Amino acid sequence: xSSRIKISSRGSKFPESPIRKLNPLADRAKNxxxxxxxxxxxxxDISTPERFMRGIRESNVEVLSYSPSKGIKNxxxxxxxxxxxxxIELEIDDLxxxxxxxxxxxxxxYVALEPGSxxxxxxxxxxxxxxxxxxxxxxxxxxxxRRENNFALPDKEIIADLISEDTGxxxxxNPSNPTGRVYTGREIELVKNIVLEHDLFFISDEVYREFSYxxxxxxxxxNLKGIEDRTIMIDSISKRLSSCGxxxxxxxxxxxxxxxxxLKLGQSRLSPPTMGQLxxxxxxxxxxxxxxxxxxxxxxxxxRDVLLDELGKIEGLKFGKPDGAFYLMVELPVEDAESFVRWxxxxxxxxxxxxxxxPGEGFYNTPGLGKDQVRLSYVLNKQDLARVAxxxxxxxxxxx
Amino acid sequence: xSSRIKISSRGSKFPESPIRKLNPLADRAKNxxxxxxxxxxxxxDISTPERFMRGIRESNVEVLSYSPSKGIKNxxxxxxxxxxxxxIELEIDDLxxxxxxxxxxxxxxYVALEPGSxxxxxxxxxxxxxxxxxxxxxxxxxxxxRRENNFALPDKEIIADLISEDTGxxxxxNPSNPTGRVYTGREIELVKNIVLEHDLFFISDEVYREFSYxxxxxxxxxNLKGIEDRTIMIDSISKRLSSCGxxxxxxxxxxxxxxxxxLKLGQSRLSPPTMGQLxxxxxxxxxxxxxxxxxxxxxxxxxRDVLLDELGKIEGLKFGKPDGAFYLMVELPVEDAESFVRWxxxxxxxxxxxxxxxPGEGFYNTPGLGKDQVRLSYVLNKQDLARVAxxxxxxxxxxx
Numbered sequence: 001x002s003s004r005i006k007i008s009s010r011g012s013k014f015p016e017s018p019i020r021k022l023n024p025l026a027d028r029a030k031n032x033x034x035x036x037x038x039x040x041x042x043x044x045d046i047s048t049p050e051r052f053m054r055g056i057r058e059s060n061v062e063v064l065s066y067s068p069s070k071g072i073k074n075x076x077x078x079x080x081x082x083x084x085x086x087x088i089e090l091e092i093d094d095l096x097x098x099x100x101x102x103x104x105x106x107x108x109x110y111v112a113l114e115p116g117s118x119x120x121x122x123x124x125x126x127x128x129x130x131x132x133x134x135x136x137x138x139x140x141x142x143x144x145x146r147r148e149n150n151f152a153l154p155d156k157e158i159i160a161d162l163i164s165e166d167t168g169x170x171x172x173x174n175p176s177n178p179t180g181r182v183y184t185g186r187e188i189e190l191v192k193n194i195v196l197e198h199d200l201f202f203i204s205d206e207v208y209r210e211f212s213y214x215x216x217x218x219x220x221x222x223n224l225k226g227i228e229d230r231t232i233m234i235d236s237i238s239k240r241l242s243s244c245g246x247x248x249x250x251x252x253x254x255x256x257x258x259x260x261x262x263l264k265l266g267q268s269r270l271s272p273p274t275m276g277q278l279x280x281x282x283x284x285x286x287x288x289x290x291x292x293x294x295x296x297x298x299x300x301x302x303x304r305d306v307l308l309d310e311l312g313k314i315e316g317l318k319f320g321k322p323d324g325a326f327y328l329m330v331e332l333p334v335e336d337a338e339s340f341v342r343w344x345x346x347x348x349x350x351x352x353x354x355x356x357x358x359p360g361e362g363f364y365n366t367p368g369l370g371k372d373q374v375r376l377s378y379v380l381n382k383q384d385l386a387r388v389a390x391x392x393x394x395x396x397x398x399x400x
Numbered sequence: 401x402s403s404r405i406k407i408s409s410r411g412s413k414f415p416e417s418p419i420r421k422l423n424p425l426a427d428r429a430k431n432x433x434x435x436x437x438x439x440x441x442x443x444x445d446i447s448t449p450e451r452f453m454r455g456i457r458e459s460n461v462e463v464l465s466y467s468p469s470k471g472i473k474n475x476x477x478x479x480x481x482x483x484x485x486x487x488i489e490l491e492i493d494d495l496x497x498x499x500x501x502x503x504x505x506x507x508x509x510y511v512a513l514e515p516g517s518x519x520x521x522x523x524x525x526x527x528x529x530x531x532x533x534x535x536x537x538x539x540x541x542x543x544x545x546r547r548e549n550n551f552a553l554p555d556k557e558i559i560a561d562l563i564s565e566d567t568g569x570x571x572x573x574n575p576s577n578p579t580g581r582v583y584t585g586r587e588i589e590l591v592k593n594i595v596l597e598h599d600l601f602f603i604s605d606e607v608y609r610e611f612s613y614x615x616x617x618x619x620x621x622x623n624l625k626g627i628e629d630r631t632i633m634i635d636s637i638s639k640r641l642s643s644c645g646x647x648x649x650x651x652x653x654x655x656x657x658x659x660x661x662x663l664k665l666g667q668s669r670l671s672p673p674t675m676g677q678l679x680x681x682x683x684x685x686x687x688x689x690x691x692x693x694x695x696x697x698x699x700x701x702x703x704r705d706v707l708l709d710e711l712g713k714i715e716g717l718k719f720g721k722p723d724g725a726f727y728l729m730v731e732l733p734v735e736d737a738e739s740f741v742r743w744x745x746x747x748x749x750x751x752x753x754x755x756x757x758x759p760g761e762g763f764y765n766t767p768g769l770g771k772d773q774v775r776l777s778y779v780l781n782k783q784d785l786a787r788v789a790x791x792x793x794x795x796x797x798x799x800x
Contacts (some may be wrong), residue, residue, distance in 0.1 A: 004629050005599060008568075011511035011661035020469070020667050048464040056675060057457045064448040064679075066644040069420065099499055099647065102669040111411035115515070115537065131668025137515065137537070168408075199405060229404050244466040245674030247499065247647070261411035267420050268531025269502040274645030275456060275675040279464075 015130050018362025025345040026356050034349055037388050039376045040358040042177065042326065046242045046299070046379075048279075049292055055282020056275050066271035070263055071097025075277045078284040079250060085290060086209065088220050094254050096263055097272045101207050101236030101249040102128065108232045108251060109136040109169075111261045112201040117168040119203070122153060124329060124363030124370055126177045126205070141167065142365040147331055147373070150320040151179040153187045159194055169201035170194060174218045175208040178363050178375040179329050180322020182218050192224050202227060207236040207249075210293050213301040214323035228254040237280055239326075240293055246276030300326050303378040303385055310389030314396065328376045329360060333396065337361070337374050340399055348395045355391045415530050418762020425745040426756050434749055437788050439776045440758040442577065442726070446642045446699065446779075448679075449692055455682020456675050466671035470663055471497025475677045478684040479650060485690060486609065488620050494654050496663060497672045501607050501636030501649040502528065508632045508651060509536040509569075511661045512601040517568040519603070522553060524729065524763030524770055526577045526605070541567065542765040547731055547773070550720040551579040553587045559594055569601035570594060574618045575608040578763050578775040579729050580722020582612050588619050595630050602627060607636040607649075610693050613701040614723035628654040637680055639726075640693055646676030700726050703778040703785055710789030714796065728776045729760060733796065737761070737774050740799055748795045755791045 006012075019040055026036050070076065076092045083090045098104040105128070113119060115137035121129055123142030133140050141162050145151040153159070159170075172191060175182045183191075195202045204221030212218050221231045236249035251262050266272075283289055307328065311317055316333030334340045338359035348354050360373025378385055406412075419440055426436050470476065476492045483490045498504040505528070513519060515537035521529055523542030533540050541562050545551040553559070559570075572591060575582045583591075595602045604621030612618050621631045636649035651662050666672075683689055707728065711717055716733030734740045738759035748754050760773025778785055 005601060005655070007511050007655070007657045007661055008514045010515070011665075012657065014661055014664040014668075016664050017469075017667040043465050045463060047462050053461060053464070057459075059457075061453060061645075062447050063445060064453070064643045064645045065443050069417075099673075100670065106669070110535065111407050114408045115410065128668050128670070131665070135510065135535075135665070135668070201405060243464045245461075245464040245671060247671065247673040255405070255407070257407045257412065261407055261414055264414040264416050265411075265531070265535070267417040268414075268528050268535070269506070270500065270528070271645060271647065273499075273647040273673040273676065276673065 010134065014134055018127055019358045022341065022345065022356065025342060029345050029354060033352065035353040036345070037353065037355040037380060037384055037391065039378070039380065039388055040356045042239065042377050042379060043244060044239065044242045044326070044379045045381065046296055048242045049283050051286045051289070052241055052243055052279040052283040055279040059275070059278045061274070061278075064274055067097075067274045067277055069266040069271055071272060072274070072277050072281070075281045078281045082284050086220070088222050090222070090252060093256070093259065095250055095252040096259065096266055097277060098249040098251050098266070099269070099272045100247040101205070101234050101238065104234040104236070104249045104251040105129065105132045105205070106135060107262045107265050108203050108234055109133060109138055110265060111258055112203060112232060113138045113168040116166065118164065118166045120159065120162055120167060120170040122151070122172065122176070123365055124178050124360065126173055127362050129171065140365055144366070145179070147318065147320065147329055151176065151181045151329070153183065153190060156190055156194065160198070163198050167198065167200060169203050171203040171205065172221070173205040175211055175324025177208065177325050178327045178358075180325045180327050182212050182214060182216050182324035184216055185219060188219050188221070188224070192227055195227055195230050200230065201232060202230050203232045203234065205234040207234065207239055208325040209235075210240050210297055211300060211326060212324040213297075213304060216323065218324060222252060222254070230255070232258055241280070241283060242296070243276065243279065246279055247273050248276040248280055300378065303380070303382055306382045307376065307378045307385045307389065310386050314389065314393045316396070326378045328378065329373050330376060331373050334372060334399065337372050340395070341374060343399060344395050348398060350391055350394050353387070353391060355388050355395070410534065414534055418527055419758045422741065422745065422756065425742060429745050429754060433752065435753040436745070437753065437755040437780060437784055437791065439778070439780065439788055440756045442639065442777050442779060443644060444639065444642045444726070444779045445781065446696055448642045449683050451686045451689070452641055452643060452679040452683040455679040459675070459678045461674075464674060467674045467677055469666040469671055471672060472674070472677050472681070475681045478681045482684050486620070488622050490622070490652060493656070493659065495650055495652040496659065496666055497677060498649040498651050498666070499669070499672045500647040501605070501634050501638065504634040504636070504649045504651040505529065505532045505605070506535060507662045507665050508603050508634055509533060509538055510665060511658055512603060512632060513538045513568040516566065518564065518566045520559065520562055520567060520570040522551070522572065522576070523765055524578050524760065526573055527762050529571065540765055544766070545579070547718065547720065547729055551576065551581045551729070553583065553590060556590055556594065560598070563598050567598065567600060569603050571603040571605065572621070573605040575611055575724025577608065577725050578727045578758075580725045580727050582614060582616050582618050582724040584616055585619060588621070588624070592624050592627055595627055600630065601632060602630050603632045603634065605634040607634065607639055608725040610640050610697055611700060611726060612724040613704060616723065618724060622652060622654070630655070632658055641680070641683060642696070643676065643679065646679055647673050648676040648680055700778065703780070703782055706782045707776065707778045707785045707789065710786050714789065714793045716796070726778045728778065729773050730776060731773050734772060734799065737772050740795075741774060743799060744795050748798060750791055750794050753787070753791060755788050755795070
């Protein structure tokens with residue numbers, strides 16, 4: 001036998017999920033009988049809507065066949081109706097069903113960007129963008145945003161200074177994971193001007209569209225006039241229908257070339273999952289679907305308020321009031337938040353319980369930033385969230 | 401508004417599916433009321449096993465949540481059991497659940513191959529390999545195989561001559577789509593020696609494992625001794641469980657580095673579809689699952705025999721007797737098979753019926769090859785296949 005073969009350098013260098021890499025520690029704690037509260041991931045505890053699951057359970061599928069690569073026709077029609085209800089007027093040609101928002105993101109990067117080019121993303125950002133960038137050979141250039149400033153976009157000149165000949169796109173997650181920011185009309189206008197002036201694509205990740213609790217409703221990039229050819233939307237039903245495991249997302253653009261290329265990528269993976277599409281169309285065909293989503297959003301707002309209240313009682317924490325999504329970046333009074341998160345999993349127990357948070361550093365590209373931060377997801381019920389704050393408080397006291 | 405923005409060159413150059421690109425013609429024919437027999441795609445008409453669908457319909461899912469990126473634990477255990485039944489001894493660490501065989505293929509290319517490197521694949525080959533290669537920046541170098549020779553692999557020297565410094569892997573589809581060939585022990589041994597001598601990965605696509613009708617059972621690459629670190633298997637339940645729309649596949653390797661890197665890719669897309677995994681484990685946990693697959697294989701063998709019989713009555717066709725999968729490459733007595741396939745969809749009708757075949761050229765990389773060939777899939781019942789042959793006969797007579 002010859003010497004062992006080496007995998008590709010891109011394979012060996014592929015970034016590990018900074019959120020999931022601590023899972024072994026959590027698993028060990030659970031095996032020891034410890035109750036671990038998970039506020040480290042965006043997996044809601046809310047029941048998937050009955051109408052969605054009925055669409056799956058009561059389907060009369062005889063042959064579970066491929067769907068069209070673009071998605072089942074009546075699912076696409078249901079989606080056009082949904083977007084219309086959201087005041088986003090689309091035609092079937094403007095969208096395709098993807099295997100989760102993840103695939104929509106991967107396709108958007110691939111179609112919009114040349115290998116070796118750069119994409120601007122406000123930092124901190126959703127960690128999986130790093131994966132899409134690596135898979136497509138694109139570099140992420142972070143736009144700095146600060147907790148002290150509630151993660152607002154910086155001035156136009158600061159963003160413009162980051163743009164080079166190699167910059168191909170700007171990505172905004174609105175509302176933002178991990179910061180919870182809902183960008184203002186002024187910020188969206190700023191992005192619009194930048195992509196126009198610098199000839200960039202605007203990739204808009206709107207999977208948390210409905211998750212907004214303040215006066216500012218998140219504006220869809222698809223409604224911006226004059227940049228219709230530059231706008232690509234990434235979307236997913238995972239959060240708004242609590243159906244992460246369905247793996248159903250959407251890619252939408254009014255740029256015909258974008259959609260044609262994305263559809264060819266879609267053909268090369270044959271089809272998005274059929275069962276999730278059946279669930280989705282069943283749910284969207286229900287006349288009162290939007291009130292069901294609204295009720296869920298009310299619950300998240302209550303959760304956010306409880307979490308903010310409880311965290312407010314803990315000395316030394318720094319955080320703003322996020323208006324969207326279900327995440328919160330919190331600055332802890334520790335030097336290295338990841339060490340603290342690890343210690344909470346390995347050493348800290350209070351009545352047999354502990355909490356798992358996502359270390360903040362993984363959401364930043366710039367070395368050293370976010371080292372004292374954690375991201376908390378308020379995907380648990382109010383009692384559990386109060387207990388999370390309690391555990392955090394006790395943990396910090398004992399840790400210092 | 402500035403001038404229109406351009407998509408990436410890789411996006412605009414992405415290959416269109418040669419099989420699906422004729423769909424608009426078929427749709428038009430159907431809209432005119434024409435019955436179109438589809439032998440152009442690998443979508444079986446066979447019912448998805450009852451046990452599979454029950455696993456989906458009777459699941460007591462409350463929250464349709466992400467599964468682990470690697471797959472649900474008891475699904476992985478069921479898969480280990482399935483592979484054991486196939487005399488392929490694997491451990492959970494050796495495999496992961498993917499979103500269809502498509503994703504397994506994409507991950508294998510990405511992990512095994514550097515951008516700009518080459519992969520050897522016997523030609524004609526499954527067209528979507530071209531998509532995986534493009535997405536990962538890899539070039540396909542075809543190994544020539546000929547219809548006259550029943551698509552056997554050429555001599556070792558011919559293959560060795562194709563290998564350069566840039567060659568990183570050899571891929572075999574066994575049984576083969578589109579040729580139906582089941583490679584002999586001698587051929588598999590040849591591949592083993594080549595990957596060892598030239599330090600290549602061996603990517604083995606075994607999605608048609610059970611679809612074999614002759615004396616030679618397709619050997620799994622995972623059972624080859626001495627190249628355990630070089631072997632990566634792509635697999636899928638789509639065909640053997642007639643569950644193409646479930647989007648469940650497997651990537652397997654005993655090379656730990658391969659699996660670690662693939663799992664990181666898997667984390668960046670979060671999770672394979674949950675419902676399909678529930679169906680799969682329900683099916684595999686049934687004690688008589690393998691007899692259900694065997695009965696299905698018997699039906700395919702009958703279909704193959706009917707199709708071969710009926711095609712044998714048509715003057716001027718040239719084809720061998722394939723022993724596996726459910727495809728057949730047929731040389732037609734026409735100069736340009738694609739024109740003929742188009743004409744069958746646009747102009748030819750017999751009692752309001754016609755047939756759709758896949759033009760052969762799309763399965764070849766070498767320009768000009770396969771121009772007089774079509775691929776037929778025997779995924780229809782025997783009566784329909786007899787009618788397909790009848791329509792082909794009449795079509796050819798009228799066309800010439």
